[in-house]
Amino acid sequence: MKILKGYLLILLLNLICFTSLSAQTDAERKFLASTDSLNTLLSDAYTGKDYPTAEALCQKIIDLYDAHATQLAEGYAYFKYSSYYNMASTQAIQGKKQEAANNLLKALDSGKIEVSYNRITNDEDLKDILDAPELQPALKRLKETTDYLYILQNAPEYTRTQSVDSLPQIVYAQADDPDLKRVRDYFQLDSVAVPGNELVTIKRILTYIHDKIRHDGQNGATRRVETTLSILLKPARTAAGA
Numbered sequence: 001m002k003i004l005k006g007y008l009l010i011l012l013l014n015l016i017c018f019t020s021l022s023a024q025t026d027a028e029r030k031f032l033a034s035t036d037s038l039n040t041l042l043s044d045a046y047t048g049k050d051y052p053t054a055e056a057l058c059q060k061i062i063d064l065y066d067a068h069a070t071q072l073a074e075g076y077a078y079f080k081y082s083s084y085y086n087m088a089s090t091q092a093i094q095g096k097k098q099e100a101a102n103n104l105l106k107a108l109d110s111g112k113i114e115v116s117y118n119r120i121t122n123d124e125d126l127k128d129i130l131d132a133p134e135l136q137p138a139l140k141r142l143k144e145t146t147d148y149l150y151i152l153q154n155a156p157e158y159t160r161t162q163s164v165d166s167l168p169q170i171v172y173a174q175a176d177d178p179d180l181k182r183v184r185d186y187f188q189l190d191s192v193a194v195p196g197n198e199l200v201t202i203k204r205i206l207t208y209i210h211d212k213i214r215h216d217g218q219n220g221a222t223r224r225v226e227t228t229l230s231i232l233l234k235p236a237r238t239a240a241g242a
Helices: 006-016 018-023 026-047 051-071 074-093 097-110 117-121 133-146 148-154 178-186 198-210 228-233
Strands: none
Touching: 026 051, 026 074, 051 074, 074 097, 097 133, 117 133, 133 148
8 A cells, every 4th residue: 555545645635725725615624534533543554454444444435435525526536546546455465356456446447546557566565466357458558658668668759850830839827827926925936036137046946846846757747737836735645655
């Protein structure tokens, strides 16, 4: 269960909601409080190798989400499908291979969690079920979209004669964009600016932000709309997977 430990999921979702806390409903806050408690128990059970209890707690989180789904924003589905992943891990450890494969497939086919091909194929908990026939299409899709060495090795050569006008255009946000302003204020980017030297200022800001963003090649392109701030604040998913 390398990537989806529950208490870090809660931290992740809270950070993604950082710029819109006022829009978070009472139902969502109560849901987070409940999942926080359940995920703490799940982490303890998994660490203590009490896998039947860990499996049952995963199901409780899934049931909790289903009971409140109509009151929650779309992003909260992450808790349900990450729990399917975690349940697959606990079931695989217990030798429940078919159940584990079924639940892992639910997680991978949901489009609600982000996991790379290399990360899943190196997850020791899942190693005994990854040869299941029903998982092969999903694993193939992951390999073709998240295994960056494979992608590079199979990519076509650059077409040097291609017209620059045919390439995608880069569109920059305006200086008064609210998202950019939040980033500037939150990270106090003015503190790294050099008055009167725009080039040095740009270099220092880019270096500062570069050092704040995880870029280990395992995250892939996001499938959801995120603010710049949520990307900058996104933590490692687990200590083991950092």
